[in-house]
Amino acid sequence: MAFDAAFLDELRNRTPLASLIGRRNKLVRSGRNWKTCCPFHGEKTPSFYVYDDHFHCFGCGAHGDAISFVMQSDGRSFPEAVEQLAAEAGLEVPKQDPRSEARAREVKSLGDVLSLVQASYRRRLFLPEGREGLAYLRGRGLSDATIERFGLGWSGDGRHLVEELRAHDVTPEMLVQAGILRVDDRGQPKGELFFNRVTFPIRDRRGKLISFGARTLGDGQPKYLNGPETALFSKRRTLYNLDLAREAVHKGAELVVVEGYMDVIALDQAGFGGAVAPLGTALGEEQLDLLWRMTPSPILCLDGDAAGARAALRVCEVALSLLSPERTLRFCRLDPKDDPDSLIRTRGVAAMKEALSGATSLATELFGLMTGGMVDPGPDQRAALREKLVALSKLIPDRALASEYRSTFLDMFFARFRRGGGSKKPFQKKGAPLPLSTQAPGEMRHIEQGSVERLNILTAMLLRYPDILPEVEQAYSSLALPVDLDRIRSALLDWSCQDEDLTEENCHRWIEAHGLTDIVAAVTESPMPREVGLGKDRDEVLKIDVVESWWHFYGLVNFRNFEREVANDIQATIMQVYSGGGGGDSSFPESLLARMRVLEALRRGEDVEEEG
Structure with a gap:
């Protein structure tokens, strides 16, 4: 039973050999390839190597492709192996009839036609008519050996190929099918596709000629031209120089x-x-x-x-x-x-x-x-960017790999857009101290040493009440923190993007999985600001006591920024109401009111530590 060669090539392309063999044999990496103990003879040291398109055993000499592997391992006939692999690859086995046999002969004949065309192009490059093309190639620094290796040629003026190949029983219709001649509106041969161009033969992964590309030397457009889709050639299924590159790789x-x-x-x-x-x-x-x-x-x-x-x-x-x-x-x-x-x-x-x-x-x-191009994005831009990065990581089908990409994206996000973490250095007044996370030991001012305990409390509150993270995340991300607190913050922000509830139990599980238990234990020794929530509903606690307490300590260690952020948000809310964007509601959101209450309390004289 004969199968169309093009169908068999497609079947092999759609059957990753490593996946096929790896179903039954444990493969291990060997450089760019795989190896395992040979399934066809007993051995203790792996000598069976799996490449991208074939396998070979250096012990017993077994050799072949995906089809022959199924034949040898399952005892199937060639048609049975083809049918099994086609079903797994979602391909329909073509029925054997005179038309398919005729198509197989056509594909073979098209290859013969292209070989004759290539011989003509190669010969023309070294004739007087190809002088311009040869000068161009040599002017680009190509040696004669390279010109020969890649089979570069010259198409001529586009008026002689049909007559030249007629002596080889090649008809204009065959040249159309091979992608060498153009056709008019009625589908009739019109003229050569490539004329007055340097030609580049295109081969499949086995080195068989399947089409041409060409470059004009004048002002004509397009500068580069590829052959059309044919029975042999599909642009999206091949790459230029695939055969030579495979050998080199x-x-x-x-x-x-x-x-x-x-x-x-x-x-x-x-x-x-x-x-x-x-x-x-x-x-x-x-x-x-x-x-x-x-x-x-x-x-x-x-x-x-x-x-x-x-x-x-x-x-x-x-x-x-x-x-x-x-x-x-x-x-x-x-x-x-x-x-x-x-x-x-x-x-x-x-x-x-x-x-x-x-x-x-x-x-x-x-x-x-x-x-690219982001220098100092606003909160809305940062939020949109972060959402896009998380969404991109979710496109990865392997869940473990998707999680790693999400973590990597967020690490880069916070490193770049956290205050002091980007490539654009934050403005500092002359003589101002460095942020906590970058100062050398012994260089902290007394007031900053006192703030470390408050930063511990801020972090401890988030570990105990992690469901407030979305409300305070932007401010929390902007803080300059000591190294250990910064590690905890990175873990918390990464965890908050996972698809699970922001509960204390889930938070502790995440912290433990990331090896931060000892660091967190030291932080959570800090006393909580007060017992919150006595006699109150849990939601009310989170909205009032815990959130306001968090903002209170944030304001203590970051007062000027806190004051500026609240003022900006008040102004933005007022402008939204006056512009009609408030949906008819002229009141401030509760989250802003909480920060306004904290700011007023701090202004009344509670301890404040200003940055810088």
Whole structure:
């Protein structure tokens, strides 16, 4: 029973070999690949290696792909193995009829047609008519060996290919099906798609020719042109230079995704053999899967301009729903004036190597993209940003990994936007002391030493009554704290984003899981401000006694900021009422009234410690 070759290739692409073999055998990492004890012969030392598209046992010599693994391990015939894998991959096995057999012959013939076209393009590059194209390639610094390695060519003026290939029984209709000729409105052959262009053959992962890309040397548009979708070629399912890059990555090269043909070729010539590029489309799920089959952590090397940032953001958002502990992305962002080709030509291989060595994680890249241009965002912007970051982490299907990303995002958020934590240094009057968290031992003023106990009380109240966190979170985030209190704050703010009730019991469980029990024990020895809630309803306690007590201690250690924040909120509420945005309610919200009462009490003469 014969199967369409294109269907079998699609089946293999949709069947991750490591996942298939890992169902029955415990796989362990071996560099970029996997290994285990051979399932086909008894052994104590693993010699069975699993690559992205095949397996090989160095003990017994067993070798094959996903289909042959099922055949050998389950004793199934080839058709039975194909049907089993197709069902698992959600593919429908094509029925065997004369039409499918004819299509298989067509695919083979299209490959033959493309090979003849490639031979013509290659020959033309070294004829007088290809002089301009050859000069362009050499002017870009490509050696003759590189031109040969990548099969670069010249399409000619677009008027002779049909006649040239007619001697090989190639018809215009076949050239249309291969994506070489254009068609008119009636679907009739119209003319060559590539003319007066340098040509770049596009191959699949096995090195078979499937289409072409081309670059014009004049002012024509588009500058770069890819062949159309055909029975052989699908832009979203392949990458330029996939075959050569796979070979290089297997030998230890970094897998690097760049934006264009010339970037790939320049990197390869400079010794970075694992370079690939998308074919005129943004990276999609299927292309990311191709990358992860080769390595768990490919590098995306994008231009540093606005277009590069947009491309990076699109890739991040697509990748989040596909991440797992075994596969992620790294990002290498170049200066806006550079791309890999220009960087290598102007500053050399060492500069490119340095740029790749500085590749950042997906989390760091995404946070930078989301906060780009933010210098001093207001509370509404910070709240929206934090909500977006948490929402992005929830796109990750693996719950443990999603939790780690959420924690990382929030750590970066609070480190950047907490007072004194961002790249923009807060204004300090000349001679003013450093914040508590940055002063050297022995440099604290007496008044600040007294405030540490009050900061302990603030923290202890949140540990005991964590459901007030949402109401005081913004102010709590802005405080400068000693190291231990800062660690507790980071844990509390991270926990408050989890999908669970903000109860004292859940809080203590979180603290224990993060190894902070001893630190918290020292903090909670601080006396509570007073017994709160005697004879009162729990909700009333939280709204009045606990919240007001918290704001009281916040005002004591941070009075000037507290006074300014309350004044700003009063003004904002008044403006909202007068502008008609208050929904007809002219009263202040209870949360603001509580802070106003605390502020008035502090102004009446209770102990106040001013910052600075």
